[in-house]
Amino acid sequence: MEISTKEYRRAAIVTVSGRIDTSTSNQFEETINDLIDNNQYNMVMDFSDVDFLSSSGLRILVTTRKKLREMGGDIVLANPSQRATDSIEIAGLDKLFTSYPNREEAIGSF
Amino acid sequence: MVNLHITVPAYHAKIENLCILAGEAAIKAGFDDRTAYACQLAIGEACENIINHGYKEEGIGDIELSAETSPGKIILILRDSAPPFNPAVEPGPQHWKEEDPPVGGLGLLIIHRVMDKVTYSRTGGKNILELHKTEN
Numbered sequence: 288m289e290i291s292t293k294e295y296r297r298a299a300i301v302t303v304s305g306r307i308d309t310s311t312s313n314q315f316e317e318t319i320n321d322l323i324d325n326n327q328y329n330m331v332m333d334f335s336d337v338d339f340l341s342s343s344g345l346r347i348l349v350t351t352r353k354k355l356r357e358m359g360g361d362i363v364l365a366n367p368s369q370r371a372t373d374s375i376e377i378a379g380l381d382k383l384f385t386s387y388p389n390r391e392e393a394i395g396s397f
Numbered sequence: 398m399v400n401l402h403i404t405v406p407a408y409h410a411k412i413e414n415l416c417i418l419a420g421e422a423a424i425k426a427g428f429d430d431r432t433a434y435a436c437q438l439a440i441g442e443a444c445e446n447i448i449n450h451g452y453k454e455e456g457i458g459d460i461e462l463s464a465e466t467s468p469g470k471i472i473l474i475l476r477d478s479a480p481p482f483n484p485a486v487e488p489g490p491q492h493w494k495e496e497d498p499p500v501g502g503l504g505l506l507i508i509h510r511v512m513d514k515v516t517y518s519r520t521g522g523k524n525i526l527e528l529h530k531t532e533n
Binding site for chain 1: 408409410412413416431434435437438441442445448449498499500501503504506507510511
């Protein structure tokens, strides 16, 4: 898994490529928590290059959403890959995460 | 029928190898990419459970995966030597509120949603989990 972040005025973008599973989920969670510690409460997950998303990653998305919403923020998806979309839908979590076709529209939603 | 087999030490980082084999087997059975991914996902979840809930730590046993494929059908068989752990019991209906979504049990839910049949047995000191998928 490769992960990078970019902070904008309205939101932070977290770009992930590769696998989000039990062996990489700690790194994913630490990156998100660093952003929260830096007072970033609006987040865009760019999952366009995610090729595997297991329940370990889904759990982090769910807990992050809860944390951010408690702080007045939210989490949305930008251009998620078919595989990331499938994982979220199979788990029945698709209603929780609004998906936008690109980063610009995702950031613009905040 | 095509049979594929792999054994790996029970480390989280090795789960990817098992997923790759499951995906290859699904393609050999004639499934499309999305169904092959669903099979990979089920194997990934089952293996996370074996390590986290069966062995309870990494590196103290192995995980074996056998894939039996024929046109339009795949049977994925996982074997491990952890204490008895049965993931074949289907989770009950999911009743949750949008403000309080679930964080536990997602792995089992995914396995049962993507596979047609899940069976568990214990033979010779090993857990044997069979995941069946047939083309619709």
